[in-house]
Amino acid sequence: xxxxxxxxxxxxxxRKLLADxxxxxxxxxLATESGEQSDEDEVSTMLSNAKETFEKLNILNLLSGEVxxxxxxxxxxxGAGGTEACDWALMLxxxxxxxxxxxxxxxxxxxxxxxxxxxxxxxIQVSGDFVYGYLKGEGGIHRLVRISPFDSNARRHxxxxxxxxxxxxxxxxxxEIKPEDLRVDTYRAGGKGGQHVNKTDSAVxxxxxxxxxxxxxxxxxxxxxxxxxxxxxxxxxxxxYYREQKEKENSKFVAEKKDISFGSQIRSxxxxxxxxxxxxxxxxxxxxxxxxxxxxxxxxxxxxxxxxWKGLPxxxxxxxxxx
Numbered sequence: 532x533x534x535x536x537x538x539x540x541x542x543x544x545x546r547k548l549l550a551d552x553x554x555x556x557x558x559x560x561l562a563t564e565s566g567e568q569s570d571e572d573e574v575s576t577m578l579s580n581a582k583e584t585f586e587k588l589n590i591l592n593l594l595s596g597e598v599x600x601x602x603x604x605x606x607x608x609x610g611a612g613g614t615e616a617c618d619w620a621l622m623l624x625x626x627x628x629x630x631x632x633x634x635x636x637x638x639x640x641x642x643x644x645x646x647x648x649x650x651x652x653x654x655i656q657v658s659g660d661f662v663y664g665y666l667k668g669e670g671g672i673h674r675l676v677r678i679s680p681f682d683s684n685a686r687r688h689x690x691x692x693x694x695x696x697x698x699x700x701x702x703x704x705x706x707e708i709k710p711e712d713l714r715v716d717t718y719r720a721g722g723k724g725g726q727h728v729n730k731t732d733s734a735v736x737x738x739x740x741x742x743x744x745x746x747x748x749x750x751x752x753x754x755x756x757x758x759x760x761x762x763x764x765x766x767x768x769x770x771x772y773y774r775e776q777k778e779k780e781n782s783k784f785v786a787e788k789k790d791i792s793f794g795s796q797i798r799s800x801x802x803x804x805x806x807x808x809x810x811x812x813x814x815x816x817x818x819x820x821x822x823x824x825x826x827x828x829x830x831x832x833x834x835x836x837x838x839x840w841k842g843l844p845x846x847x848x849x850x851x852x853x854x
Contacts (some may be wrong), residue, residue, distance in 0.1 A: 537600055539557075539590070539700035540660060548584050555581060580661070585726045591661065593836045599664030604764055606654045610672070611648065612690035613670055617649035619675045619690040622824065626651045627669075629826030631657050642747045646739060654698065654747075668698045668835035671797030678705070678803045684849035687803055691796065695762040697767040704767040706773070713765075714738040715758075720749035744768045798826075813838045 555577045560807035562570035594600065605627055631638045632634060636659035644651040657666065661703045672693050679688040700706065720734040734749035735757040746764040748757040798810045808831075809816035815834040817823065825832075838845055 533797075536708065537660065542605065544584070544591075549590065551577070551581055551584070554774065563829065577643050590833050590836055592665030593840050594661050596664065598698040598704070598770070600661050600665070601663045602656065602658040602765055603663040603666045603695050604641070604656055604699060605666060606652065606653055606695045607650075607651065608652045608693045608695075610691035610693055612688065613683050614646075614648035614801070615675075615679055616692060617646040617651060617689070618681070620651070620692040621649035623673060623692050623694065624650065624655065626824050626826055626828070627655065627657070627666075628835075629824075630828045631659070631662075631826075633826050635663055635830055639842070641749070641750055643749075650751070658699075660792055663696065664836075665832050666696045666779070668839070669694050674796035674799045676799065676801045676803065694782040697764075697771045699763065700770055706761075706769050708739070708765065708769065712740050714720050714740060717754060733757060735761045735767050738767065740764060742769065742772055746770065810834065813843075 546698065553792060555574065558570070558574050558577060562574045588848065607624050607627075609616040609618045628638055636657050638658070639656045641656050642652075642654040644653070658685060667798050672691055675690045675692075676687065678685050714737070716736040716738070717732040718734050719732055719737070731754075733752060733754045734747065736745065736747040737755060744765065746761050746762040748764070751757045751760065797812055798808065800818060800823070801807045801809075805818075806820045807816055807818055808820050810831055813831075813834040815831060817830070819827070835845075
């Protein structure tokens with residue numbers, strides 16, 4: 532039933548668009564015969580709406596990967612920059628939470644490590660239709676330039692954070708994990724978890740020894756539940772890892788092999804001396820940085836999907852003229 536619903540969500544909007552185009556053609560003929568300005572205005576409005584709908588459906592049509600329709604895990608790590616970077620990681624996590632809220636997606640914080648001024652890392656599970664398809668282009672290094680609120684001299688600082696995105700897998704996709712390849716650590720959860728969480732070894736960390744992939748979960752009161760969430764996260768990470776090995780494409784994990792510092796960012800967020808958010812892969816940029824930080828990310832995601840579909844080079848390197 533879930534698959535039928537997802538297939539209908541793909542087909543029915545196109546059928547409705549075809550019906551709207553038929554109505555548009557009929558209205559155009561009527562406006563041509565009548566010559567009335569009001570009819571011409573209505574045709575113009577109908578045409579504009581049809582174009583907007585087509586563009587949205589065309590983007591959705593690009594999400595045809597095996598797991599594009601799945602939910603996603605999104606992890607943010609603070610990089611170079613100390614307290615500044617921890618604050619930047621917190622700002623990024625809020626940005627993605629606001630994006631999910633805009634689209635009516637469900638979010639759950641799976642793991643979080645707080646730090647002075649913000650967070651060291653956080654993992655969020657985002658649930659909804661085509662979440663992974665939209666978020667997959669967000670993986671990489673994100674750079675912030677601003678006047679530091681932590682600097683008494685009000686100097687300009689540059690901070691970095693990394694974002695990793697991987698799909699939540701369903702039972703139809705199998706990933707083999709050998710028990711001897713897995714190291715399991717349990718520890719007491721930190722943060723606001725209540726007495727039970729903080730006084731028992733309910734938090735779980737899985738380390739996949741062959742690949743070095745580490746996942747952790749501490750949100751549930753039950754260690755058993757945390758183990759299950761950790762296993763789902765590990766399967767998702769390994770799925771991405773092995774798929775990229777097979778396809779000999781490292782586009783999603785190139786960021787993991789680079790320092791979380793200058794020169795390797797995919798996107799820059801500049802608050803000072805001017806305001807601009809620029810994606811270095813697609814060259815798409817906007818000046819409304821507050822809108823972006825409030826979750827207005829759709830055009831960045833769409834431009835990435837279109838560029839990837841066209842096969843355009845996207846090395847993620849910064850532009851020389853930006854500095």
